Each structure stands twice: as structure tokens, then as C-alpha cells.
Amino acid sequence: MENTSSNRVLITGGCGYFGYRLASALHKKGAKVILFDTAPPRQEGPEDIVFVRGDIRDYAQVEGAVSAGVDCVFHIASYGMSGREQLDRQLIEAVNVQGTQNILKACVEHGVSRLVYTSTFNVVFGGQVIENGDESLPYLPLHLHPDHYSRTKSLAEMAVLEADGTALRGSSGALRTCALRPAGIYGPGEQRHLPRIVGYIESGIFRFVYGDPKSLVEFVHVDNLVTAHQLAAEALTPEKRHRSGGQAYFISDGRPANNFEFFRPLVEGLGYRFPKLRLPISLIYFFAFLTEMIHHLVGPFYNFQPLLTRTEVYKTGVTHYFSMEKARAELDYEPQGHNLDEVVQWFRSRGHGKKRPSSLSSRFFLDILFVSALIAVALSFLPVVGS
Template sequence: MENARTDTFLITGGCGYFGYRLAYSLHKKGAKVILFDTVPPIQEAPEDIVFVQGDIRDYVQVERAITGVDCVFHIASYGMSGREQLNHELIEAVNVQGTQNVLKACVEHGVSRLVYTSTFNVVFGGQVIENGDENLPYLPLHLHPDHYSRTKSLAEMAVLKANGTALKDSSRVLRTCALRPAGIYGPGEQRHLPRIVGYIEKGIFRFVYGEPSSLVEFVHVDNLVSAHELAAEALTVEKQHRSAGQAYFISDGRPVNNFEFFRPLVEGLGYPFPKLRLPISLIYFFAFLTEMIHHLIGPFYNFQPLLTRTEVYKTGVTHYFSMAKAKAELGYEPHEHNLDEVVQWFRCRGHGKKSGSSFLGRLLLDILFVAAFVAVVLSFLPVVGSR
């Protein structure tokens, strides 16, 4: 970034995996960086990276952190995967109200640039999308299969609508843009990869699902860092505010079958890759049953669902997007990465020993087949109210 040496950046959710990686990159370029999060960073941060502990749902805390900042990277969110997806109240408070707090604080305290980390999901709801671009309309809110995607859509809309808002006590205006990343991966990623490795090691990862031809996308954390830095730079007057009011899809630009993408991780840790392929409709039905069970017993035992319905769509239904706009307007050029460094990261931490399939793995597979049987039986029953 050309102007990173003189700018002060605030990163909401800055102590998470991606937020900290972005902070470290900005810091190396000479920028002043403030991390705003509910918990301190796991990694040992350089002394001149400032950590401000706070909750994005509390406007006073957001306002205190944002004072004197030149640009905000708004990364903080909640409800992306697993059991988090089922906590609707907290998802709404963080993703929608939290974003409103950030926008209000930017206007009140003269912050002229805001880059919002959005998601592919604002346009995707389980339908096939091949090489989609930013002209795709938002998925209607009532069609979103999960609350996270719905609230991220609302937040992105609010961020882009705020572009051009006059800043208080200033002749300047707020410039905003949104990045829509694919699934993030890289060594040390803490949200998805440990869960996948846990399934592998427990013997649960014994099948794949969906068509072999289905394609999805991923983005390496360093490519996503580069995209955010370029987006922030493109909001400046030196770059004619070219990214202002715009959204961009961001990925490695290499569509791939979800399970084939993870094959090097499975085999690199010494486990056989599953040969059993199940229909996506069966897995979706299983995820539905799991969510219903969680709804009933979640207040007493908040277990981690094997998969949610949204995760089934995300991993088994083709959806990938063009990088043309990001390349043309931001100068985004993703570097090629693979899972070798991820495999090495896990192996250095004691993962990768071969073991037989566990009782839990066999039990879950048995449950899947029971669910399939139930689904077949139900398909023969008359529909209530049918004629």
C-alpha cells in the first residue's frame, strides 16, 4: 500500500485468524494498527500494534476505539459455521447492529474509509452459479437458508448505502466498499480446518457427497490480505476513489470440487480418502434432522452439529465467481497456493497418526443410513392436504 506509512487502521475482529494476518501485513508496511476485539490475540503481537478490548455491539466501546483512525477494516462477524449458525439473536446483534455502530462511529469521528468483509453468501442460497459477477442481485432475504447469510446481506447493503455520507464537522465524505471472499484457508486457520481434521482423525470423514463435477472456491489468507489492502488504497483520492460504493468477489480464482480440494490434507496426514459417495439430498436431510435435534436439546447441551444445511449447500453445490472486476479496479492478482503448508502446520502439532475408524465414526455413518431409510419411507406417505 502506497500510503500505509502514514495511516492508522482499525481492524474490528482483528484478533481472529484473518484479522491478525492483515494487521501484521499492514504493520510491516509501516502503518499504525489498532486491533478491536472481545479477546486478545492468540499470537504475540509487535509492541506497537495496539489492542483495544471491546464488543462491537456496544457503541460507546466502538466509538472509543475508532477515534483518530483513518481507515476501518470491518471484519468482525458471528455465525459463519457450525453451532454458531443456530444462535440467531447473537448473529443479528453482531452482524447488523454491530455494523450500524461502526458506520455511525465513522461518520461521527471523521473516518473517511471503510472496507467491509462480506461473503459470497449475499447472492448464493443453494442455487448453481457459474462464473457469476457483481451484477448478480442480492438473494431475496427470505430465501437465505441461514441467518448468518441474511444478516451479512443486510450489513453489506448498509455499508454500501453509507458510501458518500457526509462526515460530521468535515467537508469530506465516507467512502465504503465490500469484499466477498470465498472460504479462507492457510496455516494456522482456526475455524474450519481444525474441525475438518478432527472429523478425519475421529473416523467420521468416511464419505463424500454431491456430484464430482460440483465446483466451489477458496481463498488463501494472504491473497485475501492483499485484496483488502488494495481495496483500502482504491478508496483514496490518489486512486480516484475507484472502489467507493463497490463490491468485489475475492478468491484464488481456481474453482475446484470441495472434497478434492481437501484430498491433499487427508492424504498428507496419512489417512485414506473416502471412496463412498452419497447423494446431497440425503446429507441435507441429515443436516436438517441434526438442526432439529439441536433446537430441542441445544439449551441443555450445545453440541457441534456435524453439518448444517447451509454448509451442505456451500460444499456440495456449484458456485464460483469471476475475479475480473477485482483485477481491473483493484489490481488484485491472486498468488497460487496449495495445502502443503497447512499439512505441515498440523503435522508439526502432532496430527497425522493413522488410526482405525472410531466407534463414533461408525455410529454417525449408521445414523446416515437410518436417515436415508426414513427419507425413503416418508417419500411414500401421502402429503397432508394433497388431492
Template sequence: MESTQMDKKVFLLTGGCGYFGFRLASALHKRGARTVLFDAVRPSQELPEGMVFMQGDIRDYAQVEKAALGVDCVFHIASYGMSGREQLNRHLIEAVNVQGTKNILRACVENGVPRLVYTSTFNVVFGGQVIENGDESLPYLPLHLHPDHYSRTKSLAEMAVLKANGTALTGSSEVLRTCALRPAGIYGPGEQRHLPRIVSYIEKRIFSFVYGSPSSLVEFVHVDNLVSAHMLAAEALTAEKQHRSAGQAYFISDGKPVNNFEFFRPLVEGLGYPFPKLRLPISLIYLFAFLTEMIHHIIGPLYNFQPLLTRTEVYKTGVTHYFSMAKARKELGYEPQEHNLQEVVQWFKSRGHGRRCQSPFFWRFMLNILFVSAFIAVVLSFLPVAGSW
């Protein structure tokens, strides 16, 4: 990527100490930009000169306002509730994703920040329905149809970001220009949210079956392709690029629809495990996820366990949904590079992961399903029947 006006600018990255945020910050730093990492969690490694860490919470406007001083562009990456048990904490999801985004937008306006790139999600249009080669003309999924609170709040946040495009900046003749990127599932060596969980399932032999149709297709995006897309989007908000991305949303992926389980085959086999041959109906897995969420709702305040899968995760992994990159290619100049999971396999192997045991976990897992079902049946037996009052 050629040097542009991005060089020597100051960039604020909310969630900058996360996997993707730090990768983006490092790419910006290599081009000579100053980067401010705003995060509730401290960075896990020493920062190079020109990269600054500010510890803070996007729910606190005073902290956000301070972080936005003297900034040329904000990459708003921070969010909460994407997967696992986080998806079930509705209050925190709402506070971070909706109120936190409002704080970011307000700080941009009051501090004269002219550009904001928002990291959104496929989920703003997807809620379990089949989508084949969809594009940005698709409407938002109606809020009441979202199967999880994370997707609903990300929709609300994206709407707020795009609506703020063109807002006059305080004390300036300029306006705020915003855009949103909707990435697929992120992967790459060192990814810490999804891949370690998947590897733990592989090693515990939970990954002893697959589900859904073998013809179902989903998408992924390598972290470096997502970094490239964000940098291009920020450039496309400048006058030099005719503000062409202002007010726009873009789907971002590697551009290669693939069956979810086949995508992870190299990881499974690369770590020395056999790829599962048993295929279960998606309806059974969805029922199990529903029962698990019910149990978490009941006992979560006492024991906040990690669900094996949530209903949204079943949809996202087992139902076809993939999107066209045509708009991102045309307006941003986005061209995803070729990547595979071999670098991920090597990353895990270098940290001691790989086949070490032969314990048949599947049957224990099926017994757990029966236990969960029985527990729910007992709980429901204590609930009042309609009309029994």
C-alpha cells in the first residue's frame, strides 16, 4: 500500500489492545502514524515508540473525551458480547456497544475528529436466514428478529455511526465522516477469542461430530486482510479520495465461501486429530444450545459457565450466509490476499498443542446432553401451568 495522507496522522483505536486492534495499530505504526490504544485491558507486550496506551472504558465519556484530543481518525473496534457466555450478559452488551458508541461519536464531534471507521459485523443483516452472495443493499435485520443481544446492539451502533456522517464538528467548518466495515469471522496466528476455544474442543474430543448440511457455506477473513480494509476505508474518508466511503457500509471477508467445518479441517488434522465423520442435524444442536442458554439464565448468577454453543453460534456456523466484495473492491480498492490455516496450526504447535490422548469424549458429551435435557424437564415441572392460578 502506497504512502498517503495517513502517514504522520494520529489514530485512536478503541479496543486497541485486542488481537485485531493491536495488529491494525502495528500496521499504522509501520507507516509512520502515531497510534493511541484505548482499552480497559493493558497491552500484553511492550509498545514501540510512537504507540501510546491509554487505559479507559468507553462507557465513561470523560475518559473517551480525553483520549480523542488531537486525534485525526478513530477506529472504533471495541465491543462486547460476540461469543460464548459474553453473549448472555445483556446489560453489559448494551452499555458497551450502544452507549459506548454514542460516547465515541460525541467525543469526535466535540474534539473536531473528522474521521471514524466503525468495526461492525455480518450480523447486522443476518439472523439465521440463508443469504447467498448478499450485498450492501440488504436491509438491516429487524431488531426484534435478532437471536442475540450482541447482534441487535451492533446494528443499533452501526445505524448511529452512519447517521452521524455529515455532523458538523464543534468549532470547525468541517464535518464528521464515518463508515462501517462488516467483517466475517476473524482468523490468524495468535487470535485469542475463537481459535483457542475451538482448539480446546478439538483436544477434549468435543469436536467429534459436525452438524448441518455439508453444502452450507460461510465466510472468514484473515486478520491482515481486515487490517488492509480498515486502512483503505480510513483513506477513502479523506478529501484526497473524494470522501467516497463516507456514510457507507462494506462487507469484508477473504471472498471464499466455505463450509464452516471444512474450513477447520486443516487445523484438526494438523494437530493430529481425525476429522469427524458423524454428522448431526442442526435442529438437535440448536435445541441443545437453547437448553444450555436456559440453564445459564437460571444458574448463571451463581456459576457463570462457558456454554459449548449459543443459538447464534449454531446459526453462524451451520446456516449459509456469504456476501459480495464488489462494493469494497470498487470503492475502497480492497483486494483480499491468499491465506490458509497452516500458519495457525504452526502457531498452536509452537505452544505445545497437538494430539496427546485418545479419550473418547463424544459419548460423555451425549450423556451431558441427556443430563441437560433432564435438568430442564425438572425445572419446567415446577413452573405454573397456564390457567392454574
């Protein structure tokens, strides 16, 4: 892998879980790292990792960070991936589309030669079955995306890849760009998805699974994703003949699994029973649709966390997995084997895990609540008498 000792890199969203892991890995290899984010990192790190507070929607702030002699930008910052964030259309558009345009403009204006963009599987996936898909798949038509995050990430990725080869102002060089499309990220300390899942487990909400038990999805361990980003940046250099320039790559652990079976070790590792009840995905999708409609009505007054959104239902319950062959051939990417043992240990070290049986009264209340919700959703399918 490339010696980064002379590199100055900027990481947008660098104080988030993945961004900081990437920063730490690059710093360890000798790179000078600048973190650009709206809030400082939660954990303490090397003093010479520079934090620049800023908002990607503000070009002046972006320009101020990029102009510090940056050689490579890792553009990770985004908004709207999951939960109630998915329902804030205006902010999603501003961060994912306008923010990316700001990064591209600043790179060209200030002579940044490399840009690695963190994209998503969702640029080609919108609920249809995909088995061992590859990068020849076309973008999902924008109007078919059921959520704003996926649509805006598609627009941003298109802009990034189209910018490959753009002449740099005041230089004979050109901006080289590529995009990585990761699966769902996991690892010890992940702060977006895993705490929400553990919260559902510990509160007793995780009482059922849904969809075809043979459905397959993918995940990527944070360390594999860090490696992929370093390899992608290296492949943009003249020494590698810019071979990743203008290219997109699917990145995962390369081990498709049923979504719920993947998390079984986490559930059981924390001392809980894995649910036996399996519901049809159509019922859960409709429940998510109703939840989104309710959020649309009451969200301005009470911005509650939806149990599931429609996008989360099909991302977890519909088969979609991709080939790593292009990443292997062009980036020399070879995912390492990982499991959830370290995730279980991380949560247990912070006091999570079943400590005592639930009281009869609380279990009875949860059962009544769960059954009532199912009945309400089922009745909503019935036609109104006299209509």
C-alpha cells in the first residue's frame, strides 16, 4: 500500500464512526489528517490530527478546509441514511447534493488531485432482487427511489464520477475521482445502526422477523471499508495510472447472509432469545408506510424515531448482494474475515446484556401492545363497510 507520509488528506464527516477509523489508519501510515465535521470527535486521538469545524453546505467553510494544501479528499459526510433522518428531505438535499458540489468546486479551485467518494449500494437498488450484481448495473431511475437519501446519493455519485479528469485551476494536473459503494457498516463502537438494534432488543420490541428466510444481504466490517478507501486513493495516483479514475466499486465482506441471521449472534450474545415469529414483508412494509405518513403529519411538532422506514424494510428483507471482482482486480481489495464477537464484547463492556428476566406484568404489557399493533395494521387492509 502507498506510503502516505507526504500526503495531506481531508476527511469530510471525519469525526463520525467510519471517518475517524479511516483517519486513525491514515495517520498511522504517516499522513497528515484534517477532519472536517460539524462537531469534534468523541474519542481522544493523536494531537496532530487536525479538527476543522464546518458545515459542508457552506462553501466558504469547505474552501477554508480544502485550501490547506490538501492532496486527497475522502468525502464521507452525508445525511439521511436511516431512521427519522430519512424523512427530512430539505436537509438531505442540501448535504448530499449541494455539499458534494461544494467539495468538487473546492477541489478544482485549490488543486486537490484525488477525491474518493463514499457512496452506497442504494444507487442501483430500490427494492428489486439483485443476485451477485456488478458495476455494469445502471443507476436506478431517480423517480423509482422510495427515499431521498438514495436518490441524492445517486446524484452526488454521478457528479463525482463525471468530474474525473477535470483540469485543476492554475495547474497542469487534473482531479481524479472514484466512488465506493459499501454495504451496511458494522464493528465495535458503530453508533448509527447497532445501538438502535440493541435498543429494540433490550426494550422487547424485537419480537419478530420478516421476509423470506432465504433472502440475502451484505455487510462490511469497518476495517475492510477503511482498507478499501486507502486502496482506492492509491489507485488514483499517477504511479497506478489513475486506474480507479471515474470508477465505482461495490465493497462488502463478500459473505451474503440473511439479515436477521447475521444479527443472531448479537441477540443471543447479549442473553436474549431470538424471535421465532416470522411475518410477511408486505405487512411490515405497509406498517412502515403508515408510520412515515404519521411522521409526515406530526413530525413538525414531535420528531419521533420510526420503528422502521420503507427503505429499511426492503434493505433488510429483499435479496441484494454484489460481486467484489472489480474491486479485487482494480484495487487489490481482499476483505478479511470478521464476526460479531467483538461487537457483543463492546456492548457488554458498557453494561448491555440481559441481567434478569422481565417481570410478568411488563411482558404482558408488551405482548398486548404488540398484538394490538398487528391487529390495527391488519384491519387497515380491509375495505370500509359501505364505501
